[in-house]
Amino acid sequence: MGPLRWLLLSTLTCAAAFLTWLWGALAGGLDVAETCTLYRGQRFDGAYRSRHLDESTRWFPLHNQCNATYDLVPAWINPTVAFLALATAAGLLMTGWTTGTALRALRTRRADRASGPFTGGDR
Structure with a gap:
């Protein structure tokens, strides 16, 4: 070539x-709490997200977690x-x-x- x-x-x-x-x-949408509870059927844990905010705001690897066990970003x-x-x-x-x-x-x-x-x- x-x-x-x-x-x-x-x-x-x-x-x-x-x-x-x-x-x-963009896996979490605009409202992560709504995406977790209404569309994915997962419990939204705001305290967990605030403790792990650095994981959901970095460029790579991508994470957008509803709680400790469910990530909105596909594997x-x-x-x-x-x-x-x-x-x-x-x-x-x-x-x-x-x-x-x-x-x-x-x-x-x-x-x-x-x-x-x-x-x-x-x-």
Whole structure:
């Protein structure tokens, strides 16, 4: 694969990682207490949430817990975001590698043409 395909692949995996992260970040809705009790049938523990506020406000790993035993963020979100972030990084590394390889090949071809049989003045 060429550099543009690797760049496209890393762009797509980055977009997928962002959309997956956004899905997890918005998992609780606007009113977490209402989401827990009405839509998920779980008891909302405000005291537990206030003691663990740092867990629900950090960027990664995502958590939005109703109580000590129930998290509104689906279990597949964090591993998927991590995998897609690694895939994005690998795609960017491969973009750099294939770009460097293509530039070296281009430089070699130009050097071969410059030192070809018709250089030097005798024609």
